[in-house]
Amino acid sequence: MARDANGLVLDVRGVTAALRRSVVLGVVDAVLSAGCDDPIVVVCDHDPSGLGYELDLRRETRGCYEFDCDRRLDGAWVALLRRNVR
Numbered sequence: 001m002a003r004d005a006n007g008l009v010l011d012v013r014g015v016t017a018a019l020r021r022s023v024v025l026g027v028v029d030a031v032l033s034a035g036c037d038d039p040i041v042v043v044c045d046h047d048p049s050g051l052g053y054e055l056d057l058r059r060e061t062r063g064c065y066e067f068d069c070d071r072r073l074d075g076a077w078v079a080l081l082r083r084n085v086r
Contacts, residue, residue: 007038008036008040010024010041012044021054025054028055028061038083039080040065041081042078042079043076043077044076048069048077055081067081
């Protein structure tokens, strides 16, 4: 994980596929519990739309984030999670 001008950057392309979702959700939960409002950028090698659906389904994260994703020119997918202001 790194931090840049866009917020926290989490590149999970090198993480085993079976662990990726757990890693991302663990970071999201840690950021929420710390009260951090920085956006989270997740870089992966497949369409991360399912992550957005899961964030909306989980009691811990429902309504906490706006989710957008797009494919970069190099083929990687990027998901942007922006914290909703409450």
